[in-house]
Amino acid sequence: MMRKSINDALRHWGILCGLLAAGLLAAGCHTSAPRPADAGGSAAPDGGAAGPGVIAKTSDLLRVGDFINVAFLDLPENPPAMDATIKQDGTITLPLLNHPVQAAGKTTGQLEKDIWQFYVPGGYYKRMTVVVKMQGQFYSVKGEVKSPNRYPYATATTVLKAITSAGDFTEFARKRTVKVFRFNGRIETEDCIKALKDPRLDLPVYSGDLINVERRQSPFQR
DSSP states (O other): OHHHHHHHHHHHHHHHHHHHHHHHHHHHHOOOOOOOOOTTOOOOTTSSOOOTTOOOOGGGSOOTTOEEEEEEESSSSOOOOEEEEOOTTSEEOOTTOSSOEEOTTSOHHHHHHHHHHHHTTTTSOSOOEEEEEEEEOEEEEEESBSSOEEEEOOSOEEHHHHHHHTTOBOTTBOGGGEEEEOTTSOEEEEOHHHHHHOGGGSOEEOTTOEEEEOBOSSTTOO
8 A cells, every 4th residue: 555655756746847848848848939129110221121120320311411313224215314403392203104203212123113113103104214413522612602503512611611512602691690501401501611720510511411601781791
């Protein structure tokens, strides 16, 4: 009787150890679920769908003032590629379309897809390949400067440096209220007389910005 009780106890202990081992094995083989990607991901720079957490860099996005080239390929007769400057409202104008196309804020790949959507599913062509290339970045200086124009944005610059590149102020320039129209729609004002004394007040200039130097209302105004 004693031997039977011992055998029963050993059998129950063996079953318990087996269940415990199986539980540990299952826990060791379990893979935790991946963390959800951070919100705010956007399309990948090549225009395809972005992977989790992939965010297009700001430097990859087209902006107001950018100069781009658009080529239309795989057509019966390929038209010549066209150059376009992204306008202040962020759009470009394309052949045949009776509406502007939003370009600013997109990568070249995203813009290619949008243009293709307008022409192929839109019914203009059965087949087309669109290639968009960024030709360069620019800022503009106008108003009371000696050489108002659009200038290449080759490196980081400031309002005073941009005005110098435009030949400097004319004698009629109102230097205390120079307006900077940002590519994103913001408007900032720089007092260039103060900025000449304190470079920390000299605002940065980015591609697509427009600097406007106003004319003095009187000879005594600065």
